[in-house]
Amino acid sequence: MAKVRIDLDTCIRAGECYYNHPELFRMNDNGEPTLLARELDTPELIRHAREAAVVCPASAIIVEE
């Protein structure tokens, strides 16, 4: 099953993931993105993960298919 993870060392807190894809990402109090799911078990979640990986300016979102 496809999985997603975020590399918090490269993440610059730009927020594009959680503002554009609240279905999968949320912001914590430090501005860091957190995942609502790690395993992407619906086509919708896979789409959100892939789109977020594209818009992330730091390339910090990794989708493992």
Next chain:
Amino acid sequence: MAEAAIQTAPRTDIDPREFDGPAFQKNPFDLYKRLRDHHPVYHDRFHNRWILSRYWDIDTAFQDNGSFDRAQYRPGGPYKFGTNHVFGPNILEYGNSNEHRRLRNIVAGQFVGQKLDDFIPMIHQICEEVVDRLKGSDTFELVTQFSSQVPIRVISNMLGLPREDEDTFVGWYHALIAGLGFGGEHLARGVAARNEMWAYLDPIIDARTGKDGEDLLSRICNAELAGSRMTKEEVKGFVALLLAAGGDTTDKAISNMWYHLMYTRPDQLDAVIADPDLWQNVFTEMMRYDAVVHTQLRYTTREVVMHDQVIPERAGVILYLGSGNRDERVFRNPDTFDIQRDDLHMGRENRSGRYKDGKPGHLGFGIGQHFCMGYAMARQESQIACMKLLQLYGRPAPRDATHPGITSPNIDSGGFRSPSELWLRKA
């Protein structure tokens, strides 16, 4: 900073008519401070609105999309997009909807990263051309002869419009902007200019749709996200918006940067001359100290409790960015302009308003869902313009010993703050 350490303003009641007076337009900061210190949630019954003025309260409202929405439409009532806007239908009319996400994401990528970098050489060239015309004069007026020339010419070039039409485009721009601030006869002229511009753009849009041109207009016409594109009306609305949101704001940012180095902190100009990287700090501190945009408006979508006060559902809430930026709970000596301050994130902004260096950022681009889409472009362009003027014109000095100061036509209408004139001479 501990609450106890803060020097508070004397407690005084606020007369809502103070917001309408010329004194407030010139210097809103004293009233901001009274709001922050004693009325952090202020119910302005006279204008039927609520006001937030502290940094973290404004941050909360920007971040809390469940409670605060930007939409201009009433959920229940009829609303025709573009009817009450000089720009026609545009992204600013949308709230926190999926429709907003769709429109924003189609275009947002055009103003950052590599796409922005592609336009940088052109920005250099435009700035050089504009300074070239000033080089021979011992004095010049910065606002009309420099600041208001650069961003609009940059946008016209980004859109890939023919260079011989550039002056016409600049003319439409000035009419449109005047239409935003003043109403009446100006509004009519603004709308007329918009219509002329749209008629001009119409065949150009047709010609570029479906072709893979590299200019911004082609990219916007053809940008596709998940199978969705902008309609022709949306493209035109976006171009009009670009002139104001991207042109007029940057124009005023450039004037404000020079104003502060000429009159507020002339002692810091030497440092900038020695190290041009400091233009980045000048931009950032300008955006904090007296941001171009002081006001954003939100509507509550449910009852909200803040500082023990209940803001009802469907209330209009003013967020005073210009006040949050001077919040002594966040910044030391907030009323001092200092490009070397170490308690402000000086680098590029981001949408979350949270930075790895742990420092707070300025609020001048907003935060969150509607965070300024042109943040990277505005910064680059302002820095390049200021740097070029210094390099090619040489060190300027103020022509007049005193200056009436920065003001705004009407802050609450969203009027942008800047000096109306700034005469400079060769130092």
